[in-house]
Every structure is written in C-alpha cells, then in structure tokens.
Amino acid sequence: MNNVIPLQNSPERVSLLPIAPGVDFATALSLRRMATSTGATPAYLLAPEVSALLFYMPDQRHHMLFATLWNTGMRIGEARMLTPESFDLDGVRPFVRILSEKVRARRGRPPKDEVRLVPLTDISYVRQMESWMITTRPVVVNHYGP
Known part of the structure; x- marks a missing residue:
C-alpha cells in the first residue's frame, strides 16, 4: 500500500491546500527550525499555517x-x-x-x-x-x- 497520509504540518500537505499554492513550505520550515534552534527566538506560525487555520x-x-x-x-x-x-x-x-x-x-x-x-x-x-x-x-x- 503506497497511500501515505501526509502529516498535518508536512510540506506536502500544506503545499496541496488551495490557500497556499506554490508556497515553498519546506524551505520556510527549515528556516524556522534554524531560527528557533538556539532558543533565543520563540516558536511562531508561518503564513501558510495561519492561512490554513483561518481557512478551517x-x-x-x-x-x-x-x-x-x-x-x-x-x-x-x-x-x-x-x-x-x-x-x-x-x-x-x-x-x-x-x-x-x-x-x-x-x-x-x-x-x-x-x-x-x-x-x-x-x-x-x-x-x-x-x-x-x-x-x-x-x-x-x-x-x-x-
């Protein structure tokens, strides 16, 4: 069975949403991981995540x-x-x-x-x-x- 359900916040799932066409979500996620890795920057939502929340x-x-x-x-x-x-x-x-x-x-x-x-x-x-x-x-x- 090759029907893998993508994770809720996976780049694949968010990129498929009609509210985030063409968004390079994988790059945005990696930049957020890099920014928050030291603990100096608090966790934050990305624009596609906020759009998804508002959409639903x-x-x-x-x-x-x-x-x-x-x-x-x-x-x-x-x-x-x-x-x-x-x-x-x-x-x-x-x-x-x-x-x-x-x-x-x-x-x-x-x-x-x-x-x-x-x-x-x-x-x-x-x-x-x-x-x-x-x-x-x-x-x-x-x-x-x-």
Missing part, C-alpha cells in the same frame, strides 16, 4: 478577529477596543487606529491612551474586512448597552 475556522467573527490579530500584530486587549470607526479602508493606504495598551511610562514606549496607526498591507484582508463591515457590521457594546 467556521465562525466568521473568530475568523475576522484572528485575521486582524495576524495582519496587525496587535494584542487581544487592543483588538477588543476596536470599533468599525477604527478602520480606514477607503484610502490609497488602508490602516487601522489602535489604542495602545501600554500603561507603563518608560523611555521608548508610548504613553497610555496613545493611538498608533497600523497600515493594512494585505489587500485580500482589506477586501474581507470591507465585505464583513458591510454585511455583518458588528454591534458595538459598551458599559451602557448596544
């Missing part, structure tokens, strides 16, 4: 939350403070306004409540967010209700 995520809200975290690098607490008005998707360079979660005043760190602008460079994410805002515009709930 059934809940659209969770999908958009994790896609936003991945595309912006923000913390979960910062993501919880986002509103539809935080996104500027119409311009030439789309971006999101993120209220900084940092509260300790140290040199080089933003002061509490400082807003930082993060560019959204993945055009497919921007299109997904535009579509989601139009079709499933989230209800903003604060301490006083929706």
Whole structure:
C-alpha cells in the first residue's frame, strides 16, 4: 500500500491546500527550525499555517478577529477596543487606529491612551474586512448597552 497520509504540518500537505499554492513550505520550515534552534527566538506560525487555520475556522467573527490579530500584530486587549470607526479602508493606504495598551511610562514606549496607526498591507484582508463591515457590521457594546 503506497497511500501515505501526509502529516498535518508536512510540506506536502500544506503545499496541496488551495490557500497556499506554490508556497515553498519546506524551505520556510527549515528556516524556522534554524531560527528557533538556539532558543533565543520563540516558536511562531508561518503564513501558510495561519492561512490554513483561518481557512478551517467556521465562525466568521473568530475568523475576522484572528485575521486582524495576524495582519496587525496587535494584542487581544487592543483588538477588543476596536470599533468599525477604527478602520480606514477607503484610502490609497488602508490602516487601522489602535489604542495602545501600554500603561507603563518608560523611555521608548508610548504613553497610555496613545493611538498608533497600523497600515493594512494585505489587500485580500482589506477586501474581507470591507465585505464583513458591510454585511455583518458588528454591534458595538459598551458599559451602557448596544
């Protein structure tokens, strides 16, 4: 029997996914192994792995939350403070306004409540967010209700 089922994260399996066509996953894996071998760099997900996770995520809200975290690098607490008005998707360079979660005043760190602008460079994410805002515009709930 020659029907070998590839491992979950094998280069063969990920390369066959419709979300990662032509990705040289074997090279990316070897680079990650090399980067994390000393222990100085924490383990991290590769773009095809994140795409696979998002592809199989059934809940659209969770999908958009994790896609936003991945595309912006923000913390979960910062993501919880986002509103539809935080996104500027119409311009030439789309971006999101993120209220900084940092509260300790140290040199080089933003002061509490400082807003930082993060560019959204993945055009497919921007299109997904535009579509989601139009079709499933989230209800903003604060301490006083929706």
